[in-house]
Amino acid sequence: MYETERQELIKVLIGKGITDENVLKAFFRVERHLFVPEIIKPHAYSDVALPIGHEQTISQPYTVAFMTQALELDERCKILEIGTGSGFQAAILVDMGMKVYSIERNYEIHQRTQKLFDDLGIRAALIYGDGTIGWEEAAPYDRIIVTAGGPEVPKRLLKQLAVGGKMVIPVGDRNSQTMQIITKISETELLKKEIPNFKFVPLIGKEGWKNE
Numbered sequence: 397m398y399e400t401e402r403q404e405l406i407k408v409l410i411g412k413g414i415t416d417e418n419v420l421k422a423f424f425r426v427e428r429h430l431f432v433p434e435i436i437k438p439h440a441y442s443d444v445a446l447p448i449g450h451e452q453t454i455s456q457p458y459t460v461a462f463m464t465q466a467l468e469l470d471e472r473c474k475i476l477e478i479g480t481g482s483g484f485q486a487a488i489l490v491d492m493g494m495k496v497y498s499i500e501r502n503y504e505i506h507q508r509t510q511k512l513f514d515d516l517g518i519r520a521a522l523i524y525g526d527g528t529i530g531w532e533e534a535a536p537y538d539r540i541i542v543t544a545g546g547p548e549v550p551k552r553l554l555k556q557l558a559v560g561g562k563m564v565i566p567v568g569d570r571n572s573q574t575m576q577i578i579t580k581i582s583e584t585e586l587l588k589k590e591i592p593n594f595k596f597v598p599l600i601g602k603e604g605w606k607n608e
């Protein structure tokens with residue numbers, strides 16, 4: 397279903413500068429309409445963020461593609477995602493052959509996406525909890541992707557990132573964030589690239605915003 401729409405979306409992504417073939421292939425294979433509520437399925441392949449309930453959104457396809465490309469994925473990386481939400485971003489990463497751990501702080505969203513993954517046979521470790529403190533049990537991670545916007549880079553996430561690893565995280569105020577692409581060169585040295593003008597739902601937690 398929606399194959400033509402998916403192809404059109406991929407053209408839009410290419411037009412906006414997505415060049416990673418593996419990312420584009422994943423966008424063709426993962427069916428975004430399966431990750432949104434019934435009533436908005438006809439809009440699933442528009443390049444916009446869409447509501448998924450509980451005041452949360454499924455990120456804009458371009459943003460998902462941009463962040464995934466920025467992770468510079470190679471052979472089966474171990475990835476930690478903060479903000480499971482609809483599960484679409486995690487599904488893209490799993491489709492690309494990655495080992496994915498994904499944390500969600502909203503219990504109902506966590507449960508709903510767990511059920512969806514079970515139904516679709518998507519294999520990822522979905523964890524319920526505060527992602528700003530990471531998931532020490534499976535650290536270190538080759539990549540960390542944060543899909544909600546916080547006031548700063550959570551220190552514990554930097555700690556759980558492997559040396560040589562990369563983290564992509566939007567940081568800023570509640571209305572606008574800068575995408576930080578961080579490479580951990582050594583235990584004490586980070587390389588940072590920043591791209592402005594992103595808008596995410598708030599990252600709420602111990603090392604994020606303190607209230608809703």
Ligand code: SAH
Pocket residue numbers: 452453454455478479480481482483484485486499500501502505525526527528543544597598599600601602604
């Ligand atoms: N990656 C998701 C984007 C969902 S929006 C997708 O592909 O659909 C961001 C999600 O982050 C929301 O579901 C929100 O509940 C969650 N979130 C916010 N703060 C969090 C935290 N501290 N830990 C884990 N999840 C968090």
